[in-house]
Amino acid sequence: MAAAPVRQWGLTPAISSALPTPADVSLNSALIEELKRQNNYETTLQLLYKVTVEFVKEVCRKKGFSEASIAQFGGKIFPYGSYRLGVYGPGSDIDTLVVAPRQVKREDFFELFPTILKRMVPTKDIGDMTAVPDSFVPIIKMELCGIDIDLIFARIPTLNAIPLHLDLRDTKLLEGMDQAEIKSVNGTRVTDEILGLVPQPKTFRTALRAIKLWAQRRAIYANILGFPGGVAWAMLVARVCQLYPTATGSTIIQKFFFIIGQWSWPSPIMLKAIETGKEKTWNPQIYSGDKKNLMPVITPAYPSMCATFNISKSGKTIILKELKRGEEIVKKIVEGKSPWSALFDRHTFFTQDHRYYLNVISSSNNKDAALAWSGLVESKVRILVMKLEEQADMIELARPFIKGYERVHKVKSDAEADEVKKGSVKHQVLETKTTDETHEPARVVAAETGTVVGDAKNAHAETNGNNEVQTIYTTTFYVGIELTAAATKNLDISFAISFFKNTCTSWQNWQENLHEVNVVPIKCYDLPDDVFDKEKGDVKPTKPKKKAPLSKKAVNSTVQKRSFSDIEKLFYSTIHRNYCLWNEMRSMPSSQAERAMLVAPSKGSNQHRKYHGQYKAWLRWFFSDSWALEYLAMTIAGAALATIFTTLMLYNGKPLNSWPHSIQLNTVLSTLATIMKGFMLMPVCACLSQLKWLWYTRKTKSLQDFQIFDMASRGPWGALQLLFRLKFWQMASIGSIIILLSLASDAFLQQSVSYPLRVHPQSKNIASIPYAQHFNLYDSLAGPPYTTQPLIAAVYDGVFSRNLTRSASSITPYCPTGNCTFPEYASLAVCSNCHNVSSLLRVTHEPDQISGISKYSLPNGHSLTSESTIFGYLSINASTGPSTLRSNHLELNSDTLSKYQSPGTITNVSVITGGDPSEPWAYTAWDCVLAFCAKSYQASQSLSYFNETPLDVFEGLQSATFSLNSTDDLETFFFDVPSTYLTTIGSRNRTFSVNTPSLEALQDSLGTTLLGDTGRNEMGQFAFTNGIAQGFYNNGVKNVKTTFANIADALTNAMRVNSQEHVEGTVLVVEPFIQVQWLWLLYPFIVVTLSMVFLGLTVWRTRRSEVPSWRSSILAVMEHGVNSSIQEDTSSDLHNGINGDLATAAGKEKVGDLEVWAEEVSVRLRSRGLWGKGFGLTVT
Template sequence: MPRNDCLWKAMKSMSSSQAERATLVTPPNGSNQHSKYHGKYKAWLRWFFSDSWALEYLAMTIAVAALAVIFTVLMLYDGKPLNSWPHAIQLNTVLSALATIMKGFMLMPVCACLSQLKWLWYTGKTKSLQDFQIFDIASRGPWGALQLLFRLKFWQMASIGSIVILLSLASDAFLQQSVGYPLRVHPQSRNIASIPYAQHFNLYDSLASSPYTTQPLIAAVYEGVFSRNRTRSASSITPCCPTGNCTFPEYASLAVCSHCHNVSSLLRVTHQISGISRYSLPNGHSLTSESTNSGYLSINASIGPSTLRPNHLELNSDTLSKYQSPGTITNVSVISGGDPSEPWAYTAWDCVLAFCAKSYQASQSLSYFNETPLDVFEDLQSGTSSLNRAGDLETFFFDVPSTHLTTIGGRNRTFSVNTRSLEALQDSLGTALLGDTGRNETGQFAFTNWIAQGFYNNGVKNVETTFANIADALTDAMRVKSQERVQGTVLVMEPFIQVQWLWLLYPFIVVTLSMVFLGLTVWRTRRSEVPSWRSSVLAVMEHGVNSSIQEDTSSDLHNGVDGDLATAAGKEQVGDLEVWAEEVSVRLRSRGLWGKGFGLTVT
């Protein structure tokens, strides 16, 4: 007997409610149309998308994979310059897209689990029907999840799903916060930094019959005299630094050093009957002053070793060598008087300018150049020399022992001085550092030259500082005109990718909770033998609250109703419900007493 005939006979013996029930689950269009949905391929698709948890497992796998890709990308580029990111799409855009994928696929199984738990909620004790509604809206968004969380008082397993939904709202923010772009200094290889230093002193003009020094050196003398507080920040050394941020290795340069000693004790005073007093030094340098006037100053330069006899100076042998070294440029004696605080006190200074070698440490940051002298070697003794074609001495060579200027290693330890350049500089300094200051016939101050005025304006107590400024200015002038360069490293300020891994702990915890929640829900479903209906609307329509169906369910089973009618007992899967739904046509009609209320009825 055909299957539909059996069903029809069974329905004739049923009550009206049972017949209605059978009609809902029996396909009216014949077995041929019904059988086409039971092919192997379509059956597998129904199992994959409807009956099993495979889709949820797949979604969770994609979410975990997205999180793993995020971690991998950040690990690969952490600590690297931002320009090392090779793609046109920005890193933040990629992270945002991956975070969206992670959250979307993570919430898909979480919402499915909440929908499944609404069925499991009623497998135990009797519960309020309102809970069914709360479970349903909890699977749809944060507001429902918050309601369910308080409904369950944070205690039931479904609370995990609600917490995951709420925590997922901030996962994007935590992920974005984990990546920063601080500015760091980074070496740049395509540019080279350089700074001048002097290995040789060979600066003179030979247009005239005798050599004379170059204008930059004369200008350096004036700069030193009129710069009262000359520091390295006021240095005329300008490095080549394309980016304004550069570092240089420690280096040495030929330099000019100064030393001054107070020789006031060597002054000899001669008083004349006319009221004129004469203050003189053993080298013949003297200052004449009238007893009624004050504020006089006299400067006198000499070439070669100090003309003051060594036995008149309380100096040790190391200090004397600075005065008598072949590298000595000039000696200058200064006699001054008329200090406002000590109007009748006269002082005398003996100063020397000589070649020396200095080591430096330099850097430039934000276009501010800073150069610091590290060490100095002043005992330059002529090691070798060279002669010109005429047989005259042409160049002195000075060697720095390895025990001095140790920070520069083996670099540039030999320096040279051209004799014609030295003679030209000595002649120029002998002329420039010569002058007097006194009162003229009208009683006003008069200066023989600008250098004398500069020394007087600086003060008689700052003679040593003035000569130190002159030495530094001469050193800078030699270096600026030199062709030697120390190569440094160009630094650029560029953003780096910095990952703060603690911020990534938040999305990791959220994904982990969602995995645990999925596993617990599947485990509990299998233990309860409740079908995996999840959020199926068909399951609600088929197994919703209906008093007539509830009354007849037990009799259906007792009478042994065969075929599709037996599936109405509550054991069918979602795939079976989908097959049934495609075969059943319904219509929304008014029903109940006096036609009030609406319901779906089979047509």
């Protein structure tokens, strides 16, 4: 009996379907016992189901439904996540979906469900309850009977009642749902799909419990901080279960660490093929964000998404490292060298893994505000990690810890408060708790959605009046740092910290006096004691002792080679310096802080030293003060255009394949055009920027013009605005026109080059076609008769040719491209001449007249016998001797007779035919001759069709000479063609030769072949003595001439095919040529020339006006712009109570408002007067 087919789980076949061995079963039992010892099981949900059913009934009663119908509507809950997967444990929350029919709305859920729950459940069993209706996935977080519950809601728009066995995996149920409902339902759908795609759910749960416990113990289980979450770990385990469908849980764990650790990331892990539909699904080919996923794990339920999109580069490194460690430990467990508990050893994040840490401290003096604020900061820690990773030359790894540490402090002064906010625990009053222990709903909601809920909405800062004791609530998150070996003096992470802080303080609910976040560096031995669990064996690192003083030699060595401790000090001093600068700026007024950040770097900053210490004066002159950079750019643009012209001149009219480089000509031209346009526009934009200053030197102009000039230097839209503003008359209009014209320069350049197809000779190949100048075809080993098979085959080919005209050439030339031409050439050939000699027939009758037998005879003895009642006879006879018919036939003129008496005669053939059905008694006789001749041809081949046309024929070879060939001692006849014939070939190959053995072979082949009779046998059926007779008969008794002409052509082809001589021809190839239309190139030439003129005019005007070359420098705008004068005049107006244009400008913040204001303000560039030396925009 055939074995049942084995089911395939997932997208690929199983790696192994072997059943577990006794050793595997034993290991699996030990694993389950260890999981039970870890207290990893807990279940309950019946109460929520009852509340859900009552909730649906209550809503329907309020909407006026009858009691009978209400009882049928029903309702259902779908636990998902860890509980649904069967791996729920202590401390875990239960994710639960409440499903209701379409008449129940989301608003009903948030309005009535909490009320009904409180009514049906004792108050003591209900803990904190927080509703978040406005988050991405509306949720109610609560504690029920000591268990954390995350409750979400979805209605089924297509169902009036919820059936008891509703399966949410049906995609049709998603129709009519909004995005929030789809996201709510998708959690359950993903969980159910996972369970449905694993071969053995029990084995899967056992393995998943172990992997989740391992991930939590090793601190790599936190979706919000850049590690896989519960669903991601479940899908990873499920994929391994698919690959080993019959394995036990212990075997799955062994294979898990190997398979996932060796996976070819970023190839995605998928449990099944991705379904497509109306909703957006994961697709890196379409969405650039999906392409950036480092370790994609794709959810199986439609619409498919990546569950690990937020894994960072450091996160990936840590995960792979832990997988490798797990693989090594499991090997020892299998070998019996370690117990399963070794796999679940506690992490060493604080004790061994890192030497440096960043403390990310969120703080607030209001408890409710602190909860939401810490959740928000936690959600942004991943951004800090990403910014640190961008400094890959200095930061090798940045690893966030998966928990935050909540502390409560009591302080009596602002100084103590500052210490606490920077990480001090000297004033801590309550025991430290981690965020997973407290699991405050307000903090979790803020971390996941950024939403403030509960009392935090109305939180306000608590003042510390009269030095009373103040409470500060902090939550600290730790990021482990590893430096690269290349970390030097340039180590500076202040930008990453500033960016992170700005991201946090950009939160819509942030209040400056209520929320604060600080990032403080710390060494491993300075970590607070409460992050170490001494009961579990954690040992706090100790500060290394100072080394003894070094000798002078050692000191010199230290100076030359930096130690790691030097880098430590530099690292912390840099962070501390930037941190102090940040605090100083926070205490400044906003305008001063902005100026300090932009133009006043710290004295010891790397940027300051680099600019003032390493840059030489001539470099500053080249890049900043002179026009040299613009001249260089314009030179490069001109050189690029010249290169384009030169390239096109060199290759114009040449085949495209003559371009020697692998890169296409179009690509080269496009690259050069881009270089030309880019370097051309750089000085043009600089000139426009400079002209905005010159615009204000002579007359007072609107301040709005300054904005328009600046926009013109940035792109086409601004250039168009400036063009209409100046009405085409000012010099700046030239720059605007150049920018607009440059948009079409690429198109004109591409238009200038075309690639038409042309036919041209190809020199690397030679075509050839055979011809016969010497007839040398015989079998040297044969005896008489000297027949040769190629010649006999040629006779048959001619006889059986169906062409009723002259046979087409069957010569096959050598033409590699299918397109070739050949010069006119001549070849030795065979010609035929036939003459009707029916008048020479003599008819004799048998004595017995009754029989009706007649005999038709020719003078050469050739005869044909026929009965009077039978017709259709034919007889052929060939001879090599002189024809006896020609002299007896008086109708032959001298011209025709010369053809019969040519020295090149090969054979004479007489044919008697009779019995044509229309003329049964019309017997005909023919006298035919086959003789050597010479023919000239014109041949060509086009598109694989060969055409050879005879041009001229010389049949009467009048002169024949005889000689003995010295090479092989063969008698050879030479035939010379008079120059009056074959005139088109000139003096080429006019002498042809035939050696005696070849002539005898040809004569014998014809003599033995061209013999035969056709008649009727005794049965009255046609009979043929040979195939030649049958062929002549089939061709028709009236087509004897055509048959002999075909025989002559076939013999000619045989002579040529078996010849060793070839005429060389020209190989033609059809390919694209490069054709340049030079008029199109005038356009880019004019644009570049105009740009050069514009640059020269701008430099000339700048020197005449004595205005420095400020161009687009933002520093010039800040120093010499209108801001300072406006601020001074505005202060004066406000002080004097004047409500003028400057006073109204003080409150302008939006760009649109400033533009309206600028149109009403007039300024002029003039000497700054009281401001000091130089120029400045002055309000008039």
